[in-house]
Amino acid sequence: MTTGVYSENDTLFTMHDLVHDLARFFMVNEILVASKQGNSGGSQGNTCHFALLNDCSKPLESPKIRALLFMECGKTKLHGGAFSFSKSMHVLDLSDCSIHKLLDSIGKLKQLRYLMAPRVQDETIPDSFTKQSKLIYLNLHGSHKILALPKLIGEIEGLMYLDLSDCSIGAELPESFERLKELLHLDLSNCCIQKILEALVSFIQLKYLNLSGCRHRTELPRLFGSL
Incomplete structure (x- = not known):
């Protein structure tokens, strides 16, 4: 046995x-x-x-x-x-899609919490995008053609994770950006931001900040060390 x-x-x-x-x-x-x-x-x-x-x-x-x-949609244009x-919809992962533009229909997903949309090939982000009050995670890394963030991006006040690495988002961040008080993770690496908002010093929840490769930025705010 x-x-x-x-x-x-x-x-x-x-x-x-x-x-x-x-x-x-x-x-x-x-x-x-x-x-x-x-x-x-x-x-x-x-x-x-x-x-x-x-x-x-x-x-x-x-x-x-x-x-x-x-999955496996890298060469296929995203349907409108x-x-x-x-x-x-709570979670939307477009990381394996060819995103010619951020669709207006994304702004209508009022329950969306997580959006992964890297390498966007359009210059603008729809204004309707800022109506997603429940969005917590936003990743747009590698979107070289985006020229600026929406002026009212600060209306997404619950945002905790924001990745804009390798994006061309203009010389400075919108003034409303300072309303993103819940940010824990902010990646602005390799962005050509010439002016860093003084408001960044009020992001007391921030655990991770990446400004590496921002060669054209001016001096950091005087109170930055209080983070």
Whole structure:
């Protein structure tokens, strides 16, 4: 007779497998995978909360989607109505898309908390973008053509993470920028900002600040050391 000896690691791996299988069991009807169901997902698409799509040239017709990730879409232009039906969207990841411009429809996603939209190829950010009062995370890194931030960007007062690295966002930040009091992470590396707002010294929540590569900036505010 052979006696099996199980170590603590074996037990952990077994528990991990069980949890994984259990998650798949419960989530099977909540995930829309494009390779299997297309962007509409038929009747099932109306109940899905999470979507993994490999075609951003078609509209998403699932109104209850809360998290959307596009995969392998780097050479495909983002469709103007790619997610206009999804009013409950919390997470939107466009990092694998060709973003010719930030769509006005993004500004209509009133529940959006997380937006990853790097390498935007347009010069402007729609004014409607500043209406996303619940946005916490915004990443626009590598958007070389953006000339300026919206004047009212400060209306996104709950913003905690902002990455504008490698962006051409003009000589100075908008005055409303000082209203982003909840910022924890701010990356302005490799931006040609010639004037750093005195308001930055009031960002008392700030944990991370990157100004590396800002070669054209003037002297930092006198009170900067109080951060």
